[in-house]
Amino acid sequence: MNLTGARSLVAIWRNGRDTGYFSAIRRRPRGDLDGRTLLCRTGRLAGLFPDLRHLPGAKSAIGMPIVIEVVMMSVAAIMxxxxxxxVDEVPKTATLRAGVVAVIGIFGLAWLGDSFIAANKEVIVPAIGHLAEVAPWTFAFGLFFASVLLYSQAATTRALMPLGIVLGIPPQFLIAMFPSVNGYFFIPTYGSLIAAINFDLSGTTRIGKYVLNHSFMIPGLVATATAVSSGLLLARLMF
Structure with a gap:
């Protein structure tokens, strides 16, 4: 059960009524579950057997992102x-609206963040480098706040991990710091966060009055800090 479900359980226990989470599960069409099962199984087969992704005359297999997109659209059409x-009612549903917002958020904000870092790379990267030279463990904070701007783990890794290698930070410590590239939850504008808020029928997942006091802040900070601390400890003990 996820955090939303746990909160709904607490609300039911306190108020003695269903807040909407379990009612939504009971109302969920069976075709939805069957469609997702088919999608997952097809994706697994395509990943396990690359030969299934070879087109006649092609030199290499089709990438998994394209396969996933094709399977998703096919399953949706079959459903x-x-x-x-x-079909006329589909664009009016809250699910589709949340999905469109998520798509715009992911592509638009990631593009914006990547452009910002690219334009100011000469300022941001050396600043993080000077800080990491004094205290190498602070490189994790640099990764975290860079990911807040970039909205992408891959872009953050590509931009800053080479700097960590140049600074002489041991590879095992860089691997331990890798969870800190997941800082895009800090500002609640990432697509999946917005979608999660819209999908939560119980209303317990929300953005607070001061923006940063949102439902993802504490779980995200605790998870990131625990993962990085555990990784650094293991790296220290094992290497």
Missing amino acids: LMLTKVN
């Missing part, structure tokens, strides 16, 4: 045909 859903 629409089998369930005879009124």
Whole structure:
């Protein structure tokens, strides 16, 4: 059970009524579960057997992102045909609106963050480098706050991990610091965060009055700090 479900359980225990989370599960169409099962199994097969992703005459297999997109669209089309859903009503649903917001958030904000870092790389990267030279463990903070701006683990890793190697930080410590590239939850504008807030029918997942006091802040900080601390401890003990 996720954090939303746990909060709903507490609300039910306090108020003696269903806040919407479990009602939504009971109302969930069976086709939704079957479609996701088919999607997961097809994706696993394509990943386990690359030969399934080879097109006639192609030199290499189709990438998994494209396969996932094709399978998702195919499963969605099959579900629409089998369930005879009124397609005109689909764009009006909260799920689709949340999904569109998530897409815009992911691509738009990631592009914005990447452009910002690219334009100011000469200022940001040396500043993080000077701080890491004095105290190498602070490089994790640099990774974290860079990921807040970049909205991408891959972009943060590509931009700063080479700097960590140049600074002479041992590889095992860089690996231990890797969880700190997941700082995009800090500012609640990432697509998946917005979608999660819209999907939560119980209303317990929300953005607070001061923006940063949102539902993802404490779990995100605790998870990141615990992962990095545990990794650094293991790196110290094992190497």
